[in-house]
Amino acid sequence: xxxxxxxxxxxxxxxxxxxxxxxxxxxxxxxxxxxxxxxxxxxxxxxxxxxxxxxxxxxxxxxxxxxxxxxxxxxxxxxxxxxx
Amino acid sequence: xxxxxxxxxxxxxxxxxxxxxxxxxxxxxxxxxxxxxxxxxxxxxxxxxxxxxxxxxxxxxxxxxxxxxxxxxxxxxxxxxxxx
Numbered sequence: 700x701x702x703x704x705x706x707x708x709x710x711x712x713x714x715x716x717x718x719x720x721x722x723x724x725x726x727x728x729x730x731x732x733x734x735x736x737x738x739x740x741x742x743x744x745x746x747x748x749x750x751x752x753x754x755x756x757x758x759x760x761x762x763x764x765x766x767x768x769x770x771x772x773x774x775x776x777x778x779x780x781x782x783x
Numbered sequence: 784x785x786x787x788x789x790x791x792x793x794x795x796x797x798x799x800x801x802x803x804x805x806x807x808x809x810x811x812x813x814x815x816x817x818x819x820x821x822x823x824x825x826x827x828x829x830x831x832x833x834x835x836x837x838x839x840x841x842x843x844x845x846x847x848x849x850x851x852x853x854x855x856x857x858x859x860x861x862x863x864x865x866x867x
Contacts, residue, residue: 703839710836713829717822733817738801745797752794755787756840 704760711764715771722771731779739776746772788844795848799855806855815863823860830856 725731746769753761809815830853837845 703836706832706839707836710829710832713825713832717825717829720819720822735804738804741797741801745794745801748790748794748797752787752791752844755790756842758840760836 707760711760715764715767718768718771722774725775725778729782743772791844795844799848799851802852802855806858809859809862813866823863827856
C-alpha cells in the first residue's frame with residue numbers, strides 16, 4: 700500500500716468518527732426534530748456520489764469511509780422519517 | 784477532463800452545500816451552544832487530511848470541496864471559541 704493511502708484512512712476514520720455521536724444520539728432518543736431533512740437528503744446524495752467517485756479512483760479509504768458514513772446517514776434518515 | 788471527474792464535482796458541491804446553512808446560522812446568530820467542540824475539531828482534522836489525500840490523488844474535486852468545507856468549519860470553530 701502506498702504511504703499516502705494511510706492519509707486517506709486517517710481522514711476517513713476522523714470524518715466517520717465525527718458522525719458517530721450524531722447517529723448514536725438519534726438512535727437512542729428517536730428524536731430528530733432539530734435535524735434538517737434537506738441536510739440529511741443532500742448529505743446522502745453527496746456521500747453516495749463520493750462513494751462512486753472513490754470507485755472510479757480505485758481508492759479503498761474513500762470506498763470504506765463513504766460506505767460507513769452512508770450507512771450512518773441512512774439510519775438518521777430512517778429515524779427522521781419514522782419518528783419526526 | 785475524464786467523465787468521472789464530474790461525479791467528484793457533483794459530490795463536492797452537494798456535501799459542501801449541506802454545510803452552508805450551518806455555517807450561515809452560526810455566522811448570523813453567533814450562537815454555537817449546541818455545536819460540539821469535539822465534533823468541530825475532529826471534522827477539521829479529518830477534512831484537512833482528505834484535502835492532503837486529494838493532493839496525493841491529484842483530484843481537483845477533492846482539493847476544491849475540502850478547501851471550502853475546511854474554510855466553513857474554520858468559521859464555525861472561530862465563532863465557537865469566540866462566542867461560546
